[in-house]
Amino acid sequence: MTPLARIIAARIRLSGPMRLDDYMRLCLLHPEHGYYATRDPFGAGGDFTTAPEISQMFGEMVGLALAQAWLDQGSPAPFTLAELGPGRGTLMADILRAIRGVPGMREAAQVVLVEASPHLRRVQRETLGDISHLDDAAQLPQAPLFLVANEFFDALPIRQFRMGGQGWAERVVTLGPEEGLALGLAAVDGQGAAPERILRPAPQGVIREFCPAAGPIVSALAGRIAAHGGCALVIDYGGWDGQGDTFQALRRHRPEDPLAHPGEADLTAHVDFAPLAWAARAAGARVSCMATQGEWLLRLGIAQRAQRLAAAGDGGAMAALHRLTAPGEMGHLFKVLAFWARHAPVPAGFEPLDDDADDA
Template identity: 35%
Template sequence: MASRLFLRSALSLRRASRCASSSSSSSFRFVSSSGFCSSSGTPGFHPLPVSDAAVGIEQPAPESSLVVDRSGLFNTPEHSHGPGPSEETPMAKHLKALIRFRGGPITVAEYMEEVLTNPNAGFYMNRDVFGTHGDFVTSPDISQMFGEMVGVWSMCLWHQMGQPEAVNIIELGPGRGTLMADLLRGTAKFKDFSQTLSVHLVECSPALRKIQHETLKCVYKGGAEEKPTADGQNSEVVDDRISQISGVPVAWHFDLDQVPRGVPTIIIAHEFYDALPIHQFQKSPRGWCEKLVDVAEDDCQGLRFVLSPGPTAASKLFLTRRMKWASLQEKAEIEHVEVCPQAMKVTADIAKRVGGDGGGALIVDYGDSKIVSDSLQAIKKHEFVHVLDSPGNADLSAYVDFAALKHVVEDAAVGAAVYGPITQSQFLGALGINFRLESLVQNATDEQAEALQLGYWRLVGDGPAPWLDSDDDVNRVPPGMGSRYKALVVVNDKYGAPVGFQ
């Protein structure tokens, strides 16, 4: 409410000054184990075919109504059937070949991993997918204030840590590098903090690494270059690069395990977890079965969803673990469950690192504090498409199961504590984003001020902007993310709750 009143007042003043100066879900048939179609099913059960196989002022806010973030869970569009085989993507061909080679369908997790990170045709691997000219926007693309507030949080945590002389600041899946650039720019004048930092970016995409290098204005220290490893992949930089934004060293890594241990650590994972591969399970008359991806010869992309004939290895291992944490009501009512084993592993690794070395981690994403049911979605050029359409050309993401992440940390008992989740609006508000907006607007042009205010609304608002006049185009301002995105922190248990989570 406070954010609405603040922004309503700010825009009213801005408008007054201007006036004065100018006078679905897809349907599938259930196929019984005998292969005959059945039109009946369990109430609340959405049947699928059964598989026969075994298991300063920098960025303005976006102006287009077509610009969307990844949190909007829409009814899945219908799977395309008409255009013909000419529109088959290279990834679709690869997936069909993989399924045929395996002799049966693949899991949804395997489908996601191939579609997003396959070295040859993966969605993230060879192009820039972020921002208004990409497929979707993230909070750092919307406003510089997001990265600046994360910088404020990092400095506050550093003080709680006892102001160590050396800190590894790690970002998982840094996108275009915008968040880290804004963080470094915003904290550069606080030399006691900024000069302790060594930046480590965990990124597997060569295309995004190049963009991050440019965004952070990096130069090579001593002229060192990346050296290929025996398998042909680029290793982490031997002689770290330096960001000209604040003079900090920067290094790239393929996974968190490559980042050196033994140094207090601040980890940032913004819209990282939602792209990790998930397994999907569905309750059926045969018990909990796993949702799989199989070949469909009558479809332009040649893919369809099927159900396993019975429990799979993944359902026995991952689903059993997740249901152990579920309430009795959830167990009774839930018909679909998504489980992300990689999210659990990464969170356990983070807990061990901050518990042993000191520090903390900030996780910001969209999700729920309960079992996630059926949230997998695809976005292509700021539009939602069917998950199986145009594989390799569309982003895949799913809601984050924050409840499971909390249980992972609590069960690990490695000297780490977990707090949250709280809404993004609460998190940014506690860090003073209102005051930052007020400061930026005072030194901005009318055009810059409006962009800052619209960006502020997208970050902290809830739903459609309430301050638009009747003659305004409501589609020009996408809904606010303030309550749809959540923040969770994992910190060394000696510190107590960090700022915003007390």
């Protein structure tokens, strides 16, 4: 049993079963034993590899997409260039390199990283130098905002509900045999326990998830963009209005039981992009159709960039292109959503939602 597992078991013995979102929050962000508080999880020596760690091309495409949106909106200066959950700072470093070729953009950019982990903040400063950090997206300045969130929303704590013979019940973490952690079910606590779309009728055995924090974060971002201009890119694995059990753990690049090693494995769930889109639209932003990462990167010209790098002697460029865009790799599992200021053109690589385009 890990040190954090013992803490969680003691809390359950004292207060009863623990909601899944509370369990995830402790596992990821406990100040002493939390996953992100104690380690660098990225790359071959960690537990998983993100797109920016695979190739500089990913960050270059993101940077150029944000640069085009900035130009399309009249090159506002100053503006906030932000990233949610920036990992080692690799993506932002590649974005900053890409935008140096855009006259005036780097000088106008005020770089802000939203990061909860003190350990990762130190790593990001080593990568990027003296940059500003915030604890929460709601603290971002009221100013033009150009932002990326790559593999951020998948790490936000979720709740799960299962339809049984007596109706909906919430999945919780409880104590199983020999005091080990186990999943159980608890009665749904009133009508306000989850959004109506989650607790709508369903066949027995169906599991639905929702992320309580995701909507408010998107609302805060889209509200700033609607008021001051800008564009946000959300890149993550997931789908549109999906259902099912996607709660998962990754440790040493291998899947494992999410209850097996609390604090020592990355815990995530697939992102449901539909409520993110509706939250952005309700806050006054325009919203894109969801694109796969592969098709979006190819529309931006990543294949041509890979060919140029390969011709210049980069032996890994074409393999990286395949990993980032191929359907059997990251190309289809990962999706991209954009929301932006209503007066502005559609960002590069996207199409607007049909009903959004009608009232633009």
